[in-house]
Amino acid sequence: MPVNAHPEYTYAEKEYDLAETDEDRLIALEKMISFLPGHKGAEKLRAQIKLRYKKLKEKLAREKKSKKGNSKTGIKKEDMQAVIIGKTKSGKSSLLSLLTNAKPEIAEYEFATRFPAVGIMDYNGAGIQLIEVPAVESEYYDKGIVNSADSIIILIANLEEAKEIEKVVERSQGKKIFALNKIDLLSENEKRKMSATLQSKKYNFVLISAKTGEGIEEFKERLFKSFERIRIYTKEPGKEKTHKPIILSPNSNVKDVAEKILKGFASRVQQTRIWGPSSKYPGQIVGLNHELKDLDAVEFKTK
Ligand SMILES: Nc1nc2c(ncn2[C@@H]2O[C@H](COP(=O)(O)OP(=O)(O)O)[C@@H](O)[C@H]2O)c(=O)[nH]1
Ligand SMILES: [Mg+2]
Incomplete structure (x- = not known):
């Protein structure tokens, strides 16, 4: 609490701490601003509170805007x-x-x-x-x-x-x-x-x-x-590749495929083989960093 704070300021500050939504926080900040101590010693505080208000207001505007979209x-x-x-x-x-x-x-x-x-x-x-x-x-x-x-x-x-x-x-x-x-x-x-x-x-x-x-x-x-996307088919060892490809941006690598299948999956991959445009020969063994091309097929062996 700043020195010589107005009681209304102290009250608004409590409201701010207890607020559960950003909208309520914004209202509390508005009150705090109007009762901010005017003396020189509170200069830094004034700047801080105003910045906090500005940022919160921008955040709410952004959220509102994205809601207007899809x-x-x-x-x-x-x-x-x-x-x-x-x-x-x-x-x-x-x-x-x-x-x-x-x-x-x-x-x-x-x-x-x-x-x-x-x-x-x-x-x-x-x-x-x-x-x-x-x-x-x-x-x-x-x-x-x-x-x-x-x-x-x-x-x-x-x-x-x-x-x-x-x-x-x-x-x-x-x-x-x-x-x-x-x-x-x-x-x-x-x-x-x-x-x-x-x-x-x-x-x-x-x-x-x-x-x-x-x-x-x-x-x-x-x-x-x-769309400038590449299609990567996945397959299980000994089986045909899937009909439905995974869609990725160009320059994606094997790790990106694994992570798109399931977050954290890349760490479980023991060996990767590839078929298609980016492979030197069918079934080439590659590392997670291997960069893929459109219509490649990837096979993962897990630990
Ligand atoms: N001859 C012809 N008529 C079309 C073609 N595409 C749509 N139409 C006709 O144009 C009218 C409006 O079509 P609709 O698909 O409802 O247009 P929208 O209002 O843009 O959704 C309909 O009578 C359609 O049958 C086309 O390629 N050739
Ligand atoms: Mg229509």
């Missing part, structure tokens, strides 16, 4: 997550239902999708999480979810829409892929013209039809590449 929708983020955005009736729901098990409403009328719809797309055994976000121009558009996604699929009908939506996601970090949809309605000549225009603007784009499936294989490949 957690609001209750969607758990998978290793590879992409959002599908675009104007109403651009074909977002159609694309989601073509690529995943999700069954969103596909409609002739506008703004049919009010809540983000989620599905998992299979890419040679690897799951890619796709989220249809309500139309960019609607009040249900969810900025938070778009900002936290790894990749952003922008469904468009023409160059104007590409420009318009590009502005909306200007600040988002995710890799952007423009997909010109409904190409089944275009002639070969129109398709060529559109491609040339998008190319000249340096867009990362693909031509697709969510209705006929045209261009979809190339789209899937482009999408997977946008």
